Amino acid sequence: MANYKVHDNHVRDEWTAKIGQLHTLAKGVKFLTEFRKKHTTPLRETFDLELDWGWIECKIEEKVALLKHAELDDNQFLNNCTCGANAQEVADAVVAKMDACDNKYEAEKLHINFRTDYKPPVMPTNVFMDTDRLLGVKLMELRNTNYYALSLEELRKERGVKVITIQ
Amino acid sequence: MAISAATKAATDALAVNRAPTSVSAQEVHRWLQSFTWDFDKNRSKYPTKYKMANDTKEQFKLIAKEYARMESVKDERQFGSLQDVLTRIDAGNKVHPKWNETMKVISNFLEVGEYNAIAATGMLWDSASAPEQKNGYLAQTLDEIRHTNQCGYVNYYFTKHGQDAAGHNDARRTRTIGPLWKGMKRVFSDGFISGDAVECSINLQLVGEACFTNPLIVAVTEWAAANGDEITPTVFLSIETDELRHMANGYQTIVSIANDEAASKYLNTDLNNAFWTQQKYFTPVLGMMFEYGSHFKVEPWVKTWNRWVYEDWGGIWIGRLGKYGVESPASLRDAKKDAYWAHHDLFLLAYALWPTGFFRLTLPTAEEADWFEENYPGWHEHYGVIYEEWRKRGCEDPNSGFIPLMWFIENNHPIYIDRVSQVPFCPDLCKGASTLRVHEYNGKKNTFSDDWGERMWLTEPERYECQNMFEQYAGRELSEVIAELHGVRSDGKTLIAQPHTDKDGKMWTLDDIKALNCVFSDPVDAL
Numbered sequence: 001m002a003n004y005k006v007h008d009n010h011v012r013d014e015w016t017a018k019i020g021q022l023h024t025l026a027k028g029v030k031f032l033t034e035f036r037k038k039h040t041t042p043l044r045e046t047f048d049l050e051l052d053w054g055w056i057e058c059k060i061e062e063k064v065a066l067l068k069h070a071e072l073d074d075n076q077f078l079n080n081c082t083c084g085a086n087a088q089e090v091a092d093a094v095v096a097k098m099d100a101c102d103n104k105y106e107a108e109k110l111h112i113n114f115r116t117d118y119k120p121p122v123m124p125t126n127v128f129m130d131t132d133r134l135l136g137v138k139l140m141e142l143r144n145t146n147y148y149a150l151s152l153e154e155l156r157k158e159r160g161v162k163v164i165t166i167q
Numbered sequence: 168m169a170i171s172a173a174t175k176a177a178t179d180a181l182a183v184n185r186a187p188t189s190v191s192a193q194e195v196h197r198w199l200q201s202f203t204w205d206f207d208k209n210r211s212k213y214p215t216k217y218k219m220a221n222d223t224k225e226q227f228k229l230i231a232k233e234y235a236r237m238e239s240v241k242d243e244r245q246f247g248s249l250q251d252v253l254t255r256i257d258a259g260n261k262v263h264p265k266w267n268e269t270m271k272v273i274s275n276f277l278e279v280g281e282y283n284a285i286a287a288t289g290m291l292w293d294s295a296s297a298p299e300q301k302n303g304y305l306a307q308t309l310d311e312i313r314h315t316n317q318c319g320y321v322n323y324y325f326t327k328h329g330q331d332a333a334g335h336n337d338a339r340r341t342r343t344i345g346p347l348w349k350g351m352k353r354v355f356s357d358g359f360i361s362g363d364a365v366e367c368s369i370n371l372q373l374v375g376e377a378c379f380t381n382p383l384i385v386a387v388t389e390w391a392a393a394n395g396d397e398i399t400p401t402v403f404l405s406i407e408t409d410e411l412r413h414m415a416n417g418y419q420t421i422v423s424i425a426n427d428e429a430a431s432k433y434l435n436t437d438l439n440n441a442f443w444t445q446q447k448y449f450t451p452v453l454g455m456m457f458e459y460g461s462h463f464k465v466e467p468w469v470k471t472w473n474r475w476v477y478e479d480w481g482g483i484w485i486g487r488l489g490k491y492g493v494e495s496p497a498s499l500r501d502a503k504k505d506a507y508w509a510h511h512d513l514f515l516l517a518y519a520l521w522p523t524g525f526f527r528l529t530l531p532t533a534e535e536a537d538w539f540e541e542n543y544p545g546w547h548e549h550y551g552v553i554y555e556e557w558r559k560r561g562c563e564d565p566n567s568g569f570i571p572l573m574w575f576i577e578n579n580h581p582i583y584i585d586r587v588s589q590v591p592f593c594p595d596l597c598k599g600a601s602t603l604r605v606h607e608y609n610g611k612k613n614t615f616s617d618d619w620g621e622r623m624w625l626t627e628p629e630r631y632e633c634q635n636m637f638e639q640y641a642g643r644e645l646s647e648v649i650a651e652l653h654g655v656r657s658d659g660k661t662l663i664a665q666p667h668t669d670k671d672g673k674m675w676t677l678d679d680i681k682a683l684n685c686v687f688s689d690p691v692d693a694l
Contacts, residue, residue, distance in 0.1 A: 003642030005651050042628045047611050051634055112629065129212065136214035140363055141429075143626050144216065147436040152618060155625045161606035161613075164694050167594055 002051050011049070015056045019063050025071045028064040029082045029122055035060055036116040043112055065121040081123050090118065091131040098135050104142035105158075111135045172201035196228040200298045211294040215364040216429050221296050223423035225303035226415050234306055238313060245317075245405045249324060249398065258397045259328035264668035266394035267330055268526040269460030270321065272347070273387060274399070275338040278318035280355035280375070284311040287359040287371045291420070294364040300423055303416045310409040317402050324398055333656045333663045334525045341663060344652045345523035346516075346636050347452065349589040353633075354448045358441065361630065365424060370441040372417025378442070378480040379449050380410045386457070386471050393463040418488070425491040435494050442496040443619040446476070447588040450502060451599070454510025455517065458539070459531065467542040472506040498619050501600055509599035511543065511550055516582055516591045518557075519571040522645060522680055523636070524664035525654065530554045530563070549598055563667040565679035570666070572685060581690035584635035586613045587620035605694055612691045640687040646680040648687070 004010060022028040038045045039053040049056065068082055081087050094114050101107045114135060120128050156163060176198050253259075262270075285308055292304040326336040334341070342348050358370040384407045391399035424430045454468035465471075481495045521528050531539060531554060539546040557574060561567025575582060580595045583603060594603040594616075601616035608628065615621040624631050640648050649655065654663050660676045 002639070006639065006648075007651070042609060042611075042632065044609070050611075051639060108629075130210075133212065133214045136362075137216060140214065140216050141433075144433045144436055147626070148622075152622060152625070155622065156606065159608070159625045159628075161608045161625070164605040164607055164612060164691075165603060167603040 006051075009052070011052050012055060015052075016059065019056075019059055022060075022063055022067065025064070025067040025082055028060070028067045032057075032060045032064050032122070033117060036119075041112050041116060043109070061119075061121055068121050078124055078126065081118065082121065087123050087127040090123065091127050095131060095134050098138045101138070102142070104139070107135075107139045107142050111139050173198060176201060192230055192233045193228055195232075196230050196302075199230060199302075211364065213290050213294050213364040214362075215294060215366075216433050217363075217365045217424040218427045218429065219295050219297065219300070219365075219420075219423040220426065223295070223297035223300040223419055225297075225299040225419055227303065227306070227412050228299070229302070229306050229412075234309065238309075241405050241408065242313075245401055248401050249320075253397055253401065254328060256397075257328075259325060260330050262325075262329065262396040262398070263394040263462045264330065264527075264670070265460055265462050265529055266391065266396050267325065268334070268528065268668060269456050270325060270391070270396065270399060271334040271338060271526040272460075273383075273456060274318045274321040274325075275335075275342060276347075276351045276355065277383070278315055278322075279351060280359070281311050281314035281318055283356045283359045284371055285315065287311075287367050288416075290360065290364055291368055291416075295423065297423065300416075300419055303412065303419060307409075307413050307416055310413070314406050314409070317406055321398060321402050331527070331668075334527075337653065337663075338525050340653050341525035344525065344636075344649065344654050345520060345664075346584060346589070346591045347524075349633055349635065350448045350452070353587075353589050354445050357630070358444050363437065365420060366437045366441060368417060368420040369437050370444065372413055372420060373438065374441045374445045376410055377414040377417055377484050378476055379445055379453075380407065380414075381475040381479065382453055382471055383449065384410065386453075386465070386475070389465045390457050390461055393465050394461050414484075421488055421491050421493060431492055434492065435496075438493065439496040439498050439619070440623055443498040443502070443623075444588070446498075446502040446505070447585075447617070447620065448590055450476075450505050451509035451513040451590065454506070455514045458510065459514045459517075459528070462532075462535070464535075464538055468510055469507050469543075473503075476506070477503055501617070501619065504600045507543070507599075508597070509601075511539075511546065512592065512597040512599045512601070513590070515550060515553065515596060516593060518554075518666070519575055519582070520591075521664050521666045522570060522572075522649060522662060522675070523654070526663070527665040527668045529666070529668050530558060545598075549596075563669070563672060565673050565675045568683060570680075570683060570685065573683065581693070582637075583614045583616070583690055584637065585616040585620060586633075586635075587615060587624050587631050589633060589635065590616070592616045605691060612694070614691055637687060637689040637691075641689045641692075643687050644681065645683070645685040645687065646677045649680065650677055 018031075022031055035057060039049045040057060064082070068077070072080070072082075076084075079087055081090055094110065098107060098110055101110060111132075115132070118128060118131075123131075150158065180194075288304050288308040288311060292301050292308065295301050295304060322335045322338060326332040329335065354370075354375070359367055359375070361367070384403050388400035388403050388407075391397075391403075421434075424434070450472065454472070457471075458464065458468055477499065481499045485493055485495045517524070518528050518530065531551075536547065536551050536554070540551065553574075557569075557571045560569045560574075562569055562571055575593070580593050582591055582593050584591045585601075592599075592601040592603075594601065604615045604621060606613050606615075613624065613628075615624065649662065655661060655677060656663055660678065661674045662676065662680070665672075665674055
């Protein structure tokens, strides 16, 4: 239970202070990807920050973008991920994995993990956006094929939800 | 040196007629189509399962000059009427007070739909590859910019010339307090601009515009006029004159993918999900706005719905697309059940939650209650008796210390919010088709109210992440929430929302709400 203000609240203040302590790109990126794994997407580790994760993630991204601007040259900025890897090579590898995938739940994880690990500013936007489009197309195709093949009961089991109540 | 196709066309035309006295707009349009790009090397920025054909036509073949001339005439008529005639006759103060409140919601929410449609049609422009099809989408982008301004102008006009400015003037910040907002964002925002570009076109053009603008933008003008509002028809009918082209764009989207094998695999599923998405919100909300937000009634919402949604759209419009493999959505049958009672169910909750609104609501008068019973037999026994009880307990009077939300708590009738549509429902009391189902996934409980939405979530859970008002405000006292989110009038203490429109009635203040000590809790915690 949150029980605090929507906009100005102590949770955002605490995270603003933590973000203020990030002074190198390497630390900022590690902080960002750990935050995303722990607090974002349906596969997150905890819902503790359910009300504020979007705002906090945005603030971390702002800081990482500034650190990136300070540490990378123009060529690196356009072509490399923040870890130094060539962005297009990383993108090609994940697209190849998705092309080979024919299970929608695996494809979903692949797409979610790609966003967690590489959503800008980690990967340059020019590479990320097109890769995200290609992954999204394949995921939508897998999800929408034989959409009504399973009953709701079967679909709940397949998704792995725990049914609390059905009226 | 090679000459361009355009230059060749002009040269050929001059060869036929050395001294043309005029060139028709359609000739110009044909000529412009030769200014195109090499689409084989282009790719869209947006994902889609479909491939749009390169030679899709567009029926209206508008060119910019023709378009601008047409729209400027419409704007002159509209703004001329509003600023001259309607102001002179004091039109803003002749609107029935109940309808004045309804327009706080309708115009402001439609503004959001129009705003998102700008982005949606821009996305479609990028996704299409046929020059004519792009041209149709581009004209629509310009229309949507115009419509966004028009909707904003309606609220501005009511603010400046009407009877109760609060809510018309600051809806953009106060609309987020209550539960109607997030459902509206689901249909008007997420539905139009998220996911597959073609699915977005189906949501916006094939369902939103071809199906629901008739009840929304046309029927609303009838209800407005019946309730003394000359302002809304002046603007909304001007908007509607553009909608035909938008419906045609939706038609052409389908034509453009008709020969793509993806259409046979995905199209009817996307249409069914788009229809359910749009109807789940619009069916109850529009019915509620018309019937409970008016004094003078036009016709029962269920009749309007049957005519425009079920027969005209589900039968005739979708029927015409049958040759392209399009089928009427399977969910249409379930939607038809909702068209009878769902808006009554929603008003019960909307009135109970009135302090979180940015408008004033009123309970049906005795005369209105008779109309409801006559048109919806069984209405009084189910809903009317509850309203009588609330009225007896003084729900309109701040001295009573009673708001209907307390009645729900006292009688253990929990209110849930559907995760997919974001529409609130009370399983104990609803006569519509909603039923409660709750899951837990990765430690998070999610509530649903129907099979179609539950299936959408099970397929694509990340799309529907959105905290509802009970999750967002749990543990907080109601007046604190209202104060933080600016739900007060210019005196800083009187609520914008009120449970009546009586100009002699006492207005509720933050102190009145605070005295109730009403604290939000999330009903799923008790499960």
